Amino acid sequence: MSRVPENPILRSPSSVSKWHDLAGRVLEGHRLTAVEGLAILESGDEELLDLLAATYRVRHRWFGNEVHLNYLINAKCGGCGEDCGYCSQSRVSQAPIARYPLIGPEQVLDGARVAAERQARTYCIVTSGREPGAREVDMLTDVVPRVKAQYRLKICASPGLLTAEQAARLKAAGVDRVNHNLNTGRRFYPRICTTHAYQDRLDTLSAVRRAGMEICSGGIIGMGEQPSDVVDLAMELGVLEAEAVPVNFFQPIAGTPLGDAARESRPTEEQPIVTSAMSGARLSPRYCLKVLCLFRLANPRCELRIAAGREMHLGCLQPLGLYPANSIFVGDYLTTKGQAPEDDYRMIEAMGFQVVEA
Numbered sequence: 001m002s003r004v005p006e007n008p009i010l011r012s013p014s015s016v017s018k019w020h021d022l023a024g025r026v027l028e029g030h031r032l033t034a035v036e037g038l039a040i041l042e043s044g045d046e047e048l049l050d051l052l053a054a055t056y057r058v059r060h061r062w063f064g065n066e067v068h069l070n071y072l073i074n075a076k077c078g079g080c081g082e083d084c085g086y087c088s089q090s091r092v093s094q095a096p097i098a099r100y101p102l103i104g105p106e107q108v109l110d111g112a113r114v115a116a117e118r119q120a121r122t123y124c125i126v127t128s129g130r131e132p133g134a135r136e137v138d139m140l141t142d143v144v145p146r147v148k149a150q151y152r153l154k155i156c157a158s159p160g161l162l163t164a165e166q167a168a169r170l171k172a173a174g175v176d177r178v179n180h181n182l183n184t185g186r187r188f189y190p191r192i193c194t195t196h197a198y199q200d201r202l203d204t205l206s207a208v209r210r211a212g213m214e215i216c217s218g219g220i221i222g223m224g225e226q227p228s229d230v231v232d233l234a235m236e237l238g239v240l241e242a243e244a245v246p247v248n249f250f251q252p253i254a255g256t257p258l259g260d261a262a263r264e265s266r267p268t269e270e271q272p273i274v275t276s277a278m279s280g281a282r283l284s285p286r287y288c289l290k291v292l293c294l295f296r297l298a299n300p301r302c303e304l305r306i307a308a309g310r311e312m313h314l315g316c317l318q319p320l321g322l323y324p325a326n327s328i329f330v331g332d333y334l335t336t337k338g339q340a341p342e343d344d345y346r347m348i349e350a351m352g353f354q355v356v357e358a
């Protein structure tokens, strides 16, 4: 009788991979360490499917196969006095974008209608600028109750740095959540902006929390940071227990300092992983997936959103991003285009996932 060859996987002392072991510990309450976070980003591509499968267990625990859609309106574009090097709306940007002052409440209401039609769960109202002036806060406190009276939408406002008093007014008007991205790790922050500090952003998030609203805060990956900066950001958001974490993948916009620099960048010794993961100015889709796994494992219960750069950087691997992430934007981003909503719905359905509205 011929012998069945031994299966090396069945023979191994444990058939549970290190990523499933890590996911299992996260599910039991383990808080990801910096060493583990870095190991995720530096893991080999041959481990990627295993890492995704393990991370999906964590996503599934809290969200099943749900996908949350977000629809964004840029209610005031450009004219910002800050110098964020990635932003097409900053004072140092020459990017040819349509700059316009604060739009009126009727246009914001019209955006809410589109959000509802597109099955969005959250309507994100964004205004450019370091902080909101009285006009921006008045507009939000006027329009948010009207939106909520007409549509079943969560409201996320993104008006910049907030004082405690402004945060309290937004909360009283019915704003559910405030977006204010930390953008990158503390160490790297001065390389992307000099007109305000990382601590200013943390102070705003603290004001949001004290006012009783949810925190939406994430970052932009691929601006020349080290992987350890990405890990620092993911862990900082874990400490803040941000309810929503948007992960943007850097889209170099011509006319912005970081956009122009990225277009000319070549791998350097100082930036071995991120730059070598880039081809020209592009992040590798596999690195982007590892980043999403990192953010999920560092923030197990958050609404993890694949934000701007999804189409550009994940490309045909976009659907795999929904294993760690449970949220995407439907429609355009602040000043860049998103793919057609129908493509998003098709992708979600093909994955066997379901859009869940508010």
Ligand code: SF4
Residues within 6 Å of the ligand: 080, 081, 082, 083, 084, 087, 088, 089, 090, 091, 127, 128, 129, 130, 160
């Ligand atoms: S504060 Fe906001 S709008 Fe102003 S430059 Fe920075 S990211 Fe752009």
